[in-house]
Amino acid sequence: MRNRLVVANWKMNGSLASNEAWIKEYATLTKSQDVEVAVCAPFVYLPQMRTQINEATLPIALGAENCSAYAVGAYTGEVSCSMLSDIGCQWVIVGHSERRQLFGETDQDVAKKVKLAMEAGLKPIVCVGETLEEQEAGNTVEVVCRQLNAVLDAVGASALAENGAIAYEPVWAIGTGKTATPQQAELVHAVLRDSVESRDSVAGKKIRILYGGSVKPSNASDLFACNDIDGGLIGGAALNPREFHAIVCVAQSLTETVI
Ligand code: PGA
Numbered sequence: 001m002r003n004r005l006v007v008a009n010w011k012m013n014g015s016l017a018s019n020e021a022w023i024k025e026y027a028t029l030t031k032s033q034d035v036e037v038a039v040c041a042p043f044v045y046l047p048q049m050r051t052q053i054n055e056a057t058l059p060i061a062l063g064a065e066n067c068s069a070y071a072v073g074a075y076t077g078e079v080s081c082s083m084l085s086d087i088g089c090q091w092v093i094v095g096h097s098e099r100r101q102l103f104g105e106t107d108q109d110v111a112k113k114v115k116l117a118m119e120a121g122l123k124p125i126v127c128v129g130e131t132l133e134e135q136e137a138g139n140t141v142e143v144v145c146r147q148l149n150a151v152l153d154a155v156g157a158s159a160l161a162e163n164g165a166i167a168y169e170p171v172w173a174i175g176t177g178k179t180a181t182p183q184q185a186e187l188v189h190a191v192l193r194d195s196v197e198s199r200d201s202v203a204g205k206k207i208r209i210l211y212g213g214s215v216k217p218s219n220a221s222d223l224f225a226c227n228d229i230d231g232g233l234i235g236g237a238a239l240n241p242r243e244f245h246a247i248v249c250v251a252q253s254l255t256e257t258v259i
Contacts (some may be wrong), residue, residue: 003223004035004251005165005231007125008238009065012042019045019117022053026241027056035231035251038063038091039238040125043079050088063091066099069112079115081120092117093233094124094149097171101131107150111191114151114164124164125210125233126151128192132172141191144168148195149214157196161203165210167233168191173213175236182222182229185211189228215245222252 014022019041040063041049053060068078084092094117095110110126117124118247128147130140152160160166168188170180180188197204211223212233223229231251237243 001087002206002208002230004255005132005210005249006035006037006244006248007063007091007093007167007210007231007233007236008037008039008244009096009212009233010039010041010238011065011235013239014042014045016045016048019048022239022241023049023052023056023058026060026215026245027058029241029245030059030248032047032059033248033252034255035248036061037248040093046084046087046089061090062088063093063125064089064122065093065096067092067113067117069109069116071116071119081116081122082140085120085122090123092122093127093167095127095151097127097129097131097169097174101212103173107147110147111150111154114160115154118155118163124160125167126160126164127167127169127212127233129169129171129174129213135170135172140170144188144192145195148183148192152196152199157199157203157207161196161207163198165230166206167210167212168192169212169233175214177214177240178225179214179216179219180211182226186228188227189226193228195232215241215247217250220247220250221254224251 013175038061064084068083094113114124128141128144134143208230210231210233211229215232
């Protein structure tokens with residue numbers, strides 16, 4: 001039984017004041033849950049978030065939204081995986097479609113980042129997903145498998161299953177209000193799981209595959225109820241602690257149903 005995982009991706013949002021307000025409000029809503037929860041915040045706010053999560057004793061792991069593809073040295077403006085680990089991050093989002101599309105990240109860059117993240121003791125959330133054009137051309141499976149295989153070739157299926165997760169985020173569903181139907185999402189999740197399973201059957205059963213793309217409290221239960229969907233990567237709805245908490249509660253209630 002895979003433990004569900006719900007991850008907030010704040011993107012380039014937040015301020016010292018609004019982050020503090022978010023933590024304070026979230027703390028009034030929850031103290032414990034069985035599902036795993038992480039918040040990925042902009043680099044500069046990670047120390048603040050770590051302190052406030054600890055002070056409020058919240059069951060939230062800390063994550064970054066990106067990391068460098070280099071380990072150390074003369075790379076002005078970059079933030080390394082070991083630095084993220086040093087300040088208390090446990091997770092890092094790698095290969096988000098906004099990084100691939102706006103900042104030219106390639107499958108090889110993503111693979112390098114995932115490898116470095118693991119070497120630094122961080123758990124990477126490897127994002128894959130097709131654009132609208134790719135979907136309309138019928139290339140969804142080819143694209144997401146190519147993106148995933150680059151990572152599996154670099155680190156192996158077993159290591160990713162043990163120490164990371166995959167997020168399927170159709171680009172056309174991110175921030176658009178258009179969500180993949182549970183059937184559409186499940187189909188791609190099953191293909192991704194098969195890809196991992198074809199390399200290592202234990203890893204295939206173990207790896208957590210999150211869905212991302214306009215997840216809201218109202219659509220989370222249909223998505224999370226699918227066999228191969230183990231939780232969500234939440235953007236817009238995670239900026240509001242009540243909405244994010246409601247999504248965590250959906251994952252929690254499905255976990256309780258199974259138990
Ligand atoms: P969204 O973003 O929930 O706002 O669509 C998800 C993501 O980009 O991770």
